[in-house]
Amino acid sequence: MIGTELGDWRRTIYSNQLDPSMDGKEVVVMGWISSVRDHGNLVFVLLNDKEGQMQITAKAGVCPDEIKESLVKLKEQSTIAVKGVVKPSAKAPRGVEISPSELRVFSIVEKIAPFQWQTKTVPNIDTRLELRAIDLRRNILQHIFKMRSLVLKSIRDYLYEKEFLEVNTPKMIATATEGGAALFPIFYYNKEAFLAQSPQLYKEQLTLSFEKIFEIAPIFRAEASRTNRHLSEAISIDLEEAFSDYNDVMSHVENIIKKSIKTVKDYCESTKTTDYIIPEIPEKIPQYTYTELVDRMQKAGATTKWGDDLYPSQLKKINLSGFYFIKDWPLAPKPFYVKAKGDDQKISESFDLMFGDLELSSGSTRIEKRMELEERMKNKGFKLDAFDYHLRVFDYGVPPHAGCGIGLERLMMALTGTENVRDATFYPRDVDRLTP
Amino acid sequence: MIGTELGDWRRTIYSNQLDPSMDGKEVVVMGWISSVRDHGNLVFVLLNDKEGQMQITAKAGVCPDEIKESLVKLKEQSTIAVKGVVKPSAKAPRGVEISPSELRVFSIVEKIAPFQWQTKTVPNIDTRLELRAIDLRRNILQHIFKMRSLVLKSIRDYLYEKEFLEVNTPKMIATATEGGAALFPIFYYNKEAFLAQSPQLYKEQLTLSFEKIFEIAPIFRAEASRTNRHLSEAISIDLEEAFSDYNDVMSHVENIIKKSIKTVKDYCESTKTTDYIIPEIPEKIPQYTYTELVDRMQKAGATTKWGDDLYPSQLKKINLSGFYFIKDWPLAPKPFYVKAKGDDQKISESFDLMFGDLELSSGSTRIEKRMELEERMKNKGFKLDAFDYHLRVFDYGVPPHAGCGIGLERLMMALTGTENVRDATFYPRDVDRLTP
Structure with missing residues (x-):
C-alpha cells in the first residue's frame, strides 16, 4: 500500500543539498513531479522542491514493483x-539520483494545466491568472517572487539601520486623503467609510510622535485604468522623516534603489539565473527639474506645456532611460500637504523617481504649519471640517518633515525587466479582476 | 529674527549621544519642548527628541536676549x-547643557493637551485617542511601539532564517473565507466584494508554489465586540508551511514567542525601562489537550461541556497563567479546512496559543485533498461554486500543509503587560471608532 498521508515523515534534505559524496545515504525528499519518463525497466521522475530539481530513478529489481508502477502512473x-x-x-541533476524504497502520494493530479511550468511566456495572461497558484510554480515567476522577498528584506534592513520605526496605519478611514476620487467605499458597521489610498496623513502625524517612520502595506486605488502598470491593490513602501526635506528623502530613495539592485544581482548570480534584465547600479541617480525637462521635451516636439503632467507618451520623446528623478514640479496640481519651494509659490519641493517612463516613487517636503495647510486646503476647495482630526494635530508641534511612497510591484518591474505589473503581484486586482 | 523654517539646518546629534566630554563643541539639536522653567536670568528648557531628553540653558548675558525671550514664551x-x-x-540630563546661540521655532503650540506626556495612565482612553498622535508622545506608549517594531523585526528574522518567503495576498476578495459573518462589504467597481478577514485560502494555495510562506498584514473583522482585546482592524502574522503538521507549527510559534520575549527584555534593559511586566522566557511552552482542560475545568466547577468553546470566564477557574497551548480541539466547530486527527473525526489537529485567558494564535494542520475538503464544506452548508477558484487549485498537487496566525497587538499585550489592545495599535478601529 502506497501511503497518502504525511504522518511522521519529514523531509531530511532539499534538492540543492544533494551531492555525489552522499552515496549510499538514506534520504527523504518531498516535492512535485515535473516529469515522468518510462523506459520499461527504468523510470525517471524529476521532482521539484522549492530549492530546485532532483531525479528519482526506479529500476526494476531494485525498486519495489508497487512503487515503480505508482510512479509511472x-x-x-x-x-x-x-x-x-x-x-x-x-x-x-547535481550528479545524483535517488533510488526509492518507499513512496507517499499526497496529491494525485488528473488534469493537465493549460500551460507548462517550464514555459517562459504564456500568450494570454488571464489563462494563467485563473490558475494563479499553479502559474506561480513556473520558474520565471518563482525567481521574481523570491527576489521580491529579498528586496523587501533589504529595504527594511536599510530603514532599520537608519533608525526608522516600523508602523501600521489604518486601512479603513473616514475621509478621503487627497480628494474623493479613486476610492473604494466600504460599509463600516452603520457608517460609510473608505479604503485608504495612501497612509499619507497618518504617517505625517506620526513624525510628531516618532520622527522617522516607515510602513510597507497595501494601498487601494479604484482607478479603472487597463494598463500593464496599474493595480487596484498594491504594496506601498512609505517613509516619512521629521526635520528633513525632499533632498534627504531623495537620498534615502537613491540608497534603497542601489541596495535593491545589488540584492537582485546577487540573487541571480548565486542561482545562475540569466532570465532577467537587471539595471546597472547607478553611481548617482540623475536629478532633472521639471522645468528643464519640459524645455527639452518641447524642443523634441512634445506638446507638453509648463504645468502639464509629464505623460509617458510625451516623455518618450527625450529618451530618458534607467533611473532618474524629476524634481521641483509645479505646485498647483500637487496635493494640499506639499510644500512650496522657498518663496516661489509656483514650484513645489517634490520629486518623482522614474525608470524610463515608469513612475516608481513620489515624494515631497510637507507643510508643518496649520495656517499654511488650511490656506492650501481652502484654495483646493476642501471642507476643513472633514479634516479636523488631522488639522488638530498641527496645534501640538508637528515638526518639519518630508517623505515618499515607493510602489513595490513597479520597483520589481524595474529591477527584473518584468513588463506586466501583474507578474510582480501574487494575486493581482484590477478593474476586471477580483478573483482568484 | 527667529527663523521658522528648517532650511539648511540639520540635526548634528541626538540627545542620547551628548556627554560632558563634548565641552565647547557646537551642536544642532531638534525636538519638542517638554518643559520651560523661567528663573529670570536663567531659563531652562527640556527638549525631547526620539532618543530622550536634553537641557537647553539660556543665561542672560551669554544667550542672545531675543532667543532667551522666545524660549520663555x-x-x-x-x-x-x-x-x-x-x-x-x-x-x-546626561551631565550636559546646551547654551543656545541660534534658535528656529517650527511649530508654536498655543493649546494645552488634555493629558501630559509624562502621565502613565489617563482615565478615559477616548480623550487620548481623539488626539492620538500627541498621545503617542507619552513615554509609556513610545516604548511599547519601539518594542513593537523590534518584535516585528525579530519575527521576520526568524522566518527568513527558516527560509520562509514573504508574500502579500489580496485584501479585497470576492468570497468570504470562513462563512459570511463578520465581514466588511465593499463596492469593488460594479461588484460586491469583502475585506479579507484572514489570508487563509491564499496562503494555503501558496504552499503549492512556494512551500513556506509568511505574511504580516492587516486583517478586517466586523465584530461588534466592545472589549479590551478586540479590534476591527488588526495586524496578523500568518505563516503556512508545506510538508508539515500542527506540531511543526507549534514549534515555530514557540520559537517566535521566545525570541519576542528576549527582544522586549533586551530593549527594557538597554533603555533601563521598568514600566512593563515582561514574561519569563519559558523553557518549554506547556501543551494541554482540549479534553484534558475541559475535565479540569469541570472539576473546578466550570459549566463548560465537551464541544463548547473555552471562554475566558470559565478558563479562569483553573488558573492557567503565562503561555500555554490548548491543542486537539473538537473538529465540528473548526473551519472547513482544518484536518481531523488521524481517523478520529471528533478531534482536529489544531491548537490555540494562550497567554493566561488571552488567545494569541490559532493554527492547525489543513486538508490537502480536494474530496476531503469538499466533503467538509458540504457538511457545513457551503456552496462549492463560490469556492471554485480555491477548489480548482487542489486539482494540481497541493502538498500536506499546516499553519497559523498570530495577532500582533495581542502578542504585544502579553509581552509588555498592556491591558488594552488599543495601546498596542497606532490608530485603533472598533465598532465605535473610525477616527482619527
Whole structure:
C-alpha cells in the first residue's frame, strides 16, 4: 500500500543539498513531479522542491514493483514524498539520483494545466491568472517572487539601520486623503467609510510622535485604468522623516534603489539565473527639474506645456532611460500637504523617481504649519471640517518633515525587466479582476 | 529674527549621544519642548527628541536676549531647533547643557493637551485617542511601539532564517473565507466584494508554489465586540508551511514567542525601562489537550461541556497563567479546512496559543485533498461554486500543509503587560471608532 498521508515523515534534505559524496545515504525528499519518463525497466521522475530539481530513478529489481508502477502512473504536478538511497549518476541533476524504497502520494493530479511550468511566456495572461497558484510554480515567476522577498528584506534592513520605526496605519478611514476620487467605499458597521489610498496623513502625524517612520502595506486605488502598470491593490513602501526635506528623502530613495539592485544581482548570480534584465547600479541617480525637462521635451516636439503632467507618451520623446528623478514640479496640481519651494509659490519641493517612463516613487517636503495647510486646503476647495482630526494635530508641534511612497510591484518591474505589473503581484486586482 | 523654517539646518546629534566630554563643541539639536522653567536670568528648557531628553540653558548675558525671550514664551510640545555649545552641567540630563546661540521655532503650540506626556495612565482612553498622535508622545506608549517594531523585526528574522518567503495576498476578495459573518462589504467597481478577514485560502494555495510562506498584514473583522482585546482592524502574522503538521507549527510559534520575549527584555534593559511586566522566557511552552482542560475545568466547577468553546470566564477557574497551548480541539466547530486527527473525526489537529485567558494564535494542520475538503464544506452548508477558484487549485498537487496566525497587538499585550489592545495599535478601529 502506497501511503497518502504525511504522518511522521519529514523531509531530511532539499534538492540543492544533494551531492555525489552522499552515496549510499538514506534520504527523504518531498516535492512535485515535473516529469515522468518510462523506459520499461527504468523510470525517471524529476521532482521539484522549492530549492530546485532532483531525479528519482526506479529500476526494476531494485525498486519495489508497487512503487515503480505508482510512479509511472503519476501525472505532472502531483505531490509526493520519496524515501530512498542516494546514488551518484553523471547524467542526473547535481550528479545524483535517488533510488526509492518507499513512496507517499499526497496529491494525485488528473488534469493537465493549460500551460507548462517550464514555459517562459504564456500568450494570454488571464489563462494563467485563473490558475494563479499553479502559474506561480513556473520558474520565471518563482525567481521574481523570491527576489521580491529579498528586496523587501533589504529595504527594511536599510530603514532599520537608519533608525526608522516600523508602523501600521489604518486601512479603513473616514475621509478621503487627497480628494474623493479613486476610492473604494466600504460599509463600516452603520457608517460609510473608505479604503485608504495612501497612509499619507497618518504617517505625517506620526513624525510628531516618532520622527522617522516607515510602513510597507497595501494601498487601494479604484482607478479603472487597463494598463500593464496599474493595480487596484498594491504594496506601498512609505517613509516619512521629521526635520528633513525632499533632498534627504531623495537620498534615502537613491540608497534603497542601489541596495535593491545589488540584492537582485546577487540573487541571480548565486542561482545562475540569466532570465532577467537587471539595471546597472547607478553611481548617482540623475536629478532633472521639471522645468528643464519640459524645455527639452518641447524642443523634441512634445506638446507638453509648463504645468502639464509629464505623460509617458510625451516623455518618450527625450529618451530618458534607467533611473532618474524629476524634481521641483509645479505646485498647483500637487496635493494640499506639499510644500512650496522657498518663496516661489509656483514650484513645489517634490520629486518623482522614474525608470524610463515608469513612475516608481513620489515624494515631497510637507507643510508643518496649520495656517499654511488650511490656506492650501481652502484654495483646493476642501471642507476643513472633514479634516479636523488631522488639522488638530498641527496645534501640538508637528515638526518639519518630508517623505515618499515607493510602489513595490513597479520597483520589481524595474529591477527584473518584468513588463506586466501583474507578474510582480501574487494575486493581482484590477478593474476586471477580483478573483482568484 | 527667529527663523521658522528648517532650511539648511540639520540635526548634528541626538540627545542620547551628548556627554560632558563634548565641552565647547557646537551642536544642532531638534525636538519638542517638554518643559520651560523661567528663573529670570536663567531659563531652562527640556527638549525631547526620539532618543530622550536634553537641557537647553539660556543665561542672560551669554544667550542672545531675543532667543532667551522666545524660549520663555514657548509652550510645551512646541517643536524647535537650537544651535548651541555643549557645556558640562552636573544637574542636567546626561551631565550636559546646551547654551543656545541660534534658535528656529517650527511649530508654536498655543493649546494645552488634555493629558501630559509624562502621565502613565489617563482615565478615559477616548480623550487620548481623539488626539492620538500627541498621545503617542507619552513615554509609556513610545516604548511599547519601539518594542513593537523590534518584535516585528525579530519575527521576520526568524522566518527568513527558516527560509520562509514573504508574500502579500489580496485584501479585497470576492468570497468570504470562513462563512459570511463578520465581514466588511465593499463596492469593488460594479461588484460586491469583502475585506479579507484572514489570508487563509491564499496562503494555503501558496504552499503549492512556494512551500513556506509568511505574511504580516492587516486583517478586517466586523465584530461588534466592545472589549479590551478586540479590534476591527488588526495586524496578523500568518505563516503556512508545506510538508508539515500542527506540531511543526507549534514549534515555530514557540520559537517566535521566545525570541519576542528576549527582544522586549533586551530593549527594557538597554533603555533601563521598568514600566512593563515582561514574561519569563519559558523553557518549554506547556501543551494541554482540549479534553484534558475541559475535565479540569469541570472539576473546578466550570459549566463548560465537551464541544463548547473555552471562554475566558470559565478558563479562569483553573488558573492557567503565562503561555500555554490548548491543542486537539473538537473538529465540528473548526473551519472547513482544518484536518481531523488521524481517523478520529471528533478531534482536529489544531491548537490555540494562550497567554493566561488571552488567545494569541490559532493554527492547525489543513486538508490537502480536494474530496476531503469538499466533503467538509458540504457538511457545513457551503456552496462549492463560490469556492471554485480555491477548489480548482487542489486539482494540481497541493502538498500536506499546516499553519497559523498570530495577532500582533495581542502578542504585544502579553509581552509588555498592556491591558488594552488599543495601546498596542497606532490608530485603533472598533465598532465605535473610525477616527482619527
